[in-house]
Amino acid sequence: MEAETVVAPHFDDAVFSVAHVLLRTRATIVTVCAGAPAPGVVSDWDAECGYTEGVAAAADRAGEDLKANQISGATSVHLGLTDAAYRTRFPVRATALDLARAMPLEGPLWIPVGIGSHPDHVGSREAVLSLPRVADRLRFYADCPDACAFGWDARDTDRVENHRWQPHLDRLSIAYGPMLPHTVYLTDEQMAQKLEMVTAHASQMRGMLPNFPDLLNPHGPLRREVYWTSALVTANRPK
Template identity: 35%
Template sequence: MIDVSPRTLLISPHLDDAVFGCGASLAGNAGTLVCTVFTGCPAADVATDWDAHCGFANARQAMSARIEEDRRALGVLGATPLYLDFLDSQYVPHAPDASKPTPEKIARALLDAIDEHRPDALMIPLGLFHSDHALVHEAACEAWLRHPELSCIGYEESLYRCMRGLLQERLKDLSARGIDATPLNARPPAHADAERRDALKRRAVNAYESQLKAFGPDGYDDVFLPERFWTLQRAESGR
């Protein structure tokens, strides 16, 4: 875990990714702004397999409950939510083409959030496995590269970071884009503080009752393993 400044804008693809990947680090300081991208709801009365596994009859019921779960989870950690209105991939096929999220649309929304809230640092997902995560990663990189004054940390998304080869592929992609990724090995907090943060993260994770139901009792063990981060920097010219 690391210490996250209250002046950080943490970008989360879905309603749980920030807590699953960074919850113990968020618990170190109150006030961090967590910007979740995919919190929109389709106008049509949509029922998806994932929402059914989570115990919901339709998307409207699911998104209402999931936002409430997220507010409870972030409240445990002392973080502040900011919700964008993009549709996640399970809803896109049931919405007009104009509603389809793109890296450009998401980047514009993130740039607006940066302009409004004026953070001094960004935390962005590495964009592992899930198409929504890859979209947000690309958009977040674009927003960051337009703000060279901001420091940037990439976080490994729990549940996906353990999949074979995904992290290595992302690091290659970053290098090809002119971005250096260096493991962030921060000094660990004192034992008592680490235990306190881990306990808060566990409480926050448990707030996502619907999602944990779908993962099953052993399907989310990875979220409680040590959080991992990368310092992202523009590559030096001439390399």
């Protein structure tokens, strides 16, 4: 089976969004925002997760990532960028160079659509899109849990503005033509493994569960995963 690469803005994004990929192949997960901030500072999110220093949060999450990825056999690659709360901007060009050095040169390349409009997700997407010779490798995954925060089948107009899908899909369509949606429903066995990987990210779950209480429900929203491919690239791909 062809090796696959997942670009994850944060440590938990791959297991939330593309568990079906991780469970079918020994993927490489490149986590973009895996760096530690300066000592003595803590973001609101890290404080919500129980930390008094961002350094401790980053260290714990790196360890959680290794634990989660042992379940699927995925390889962990950690880049040095900090989370958005510890920066003033997303360095697209520098991140693109880091990704080019870190990613395998072949095989499917999974990147976030940017649903939720988090600067780390949008920035990671744009960094990959700026790279040459990746178009025929790209698959675009719905960023969970933001993508399903209002229900998978909600109309876009019923979602709050920064959680709407269409603006991000329009951005991709400009570059790659019409987007073809694909939906994956995990089996009972896959869902059990996914929840095991998700709960390995214990520090993140402390902050998420109050806002997304159904995340650990075996029949809840994480059982579905959605991604898109380019209609033009698919049509032009050699048979």
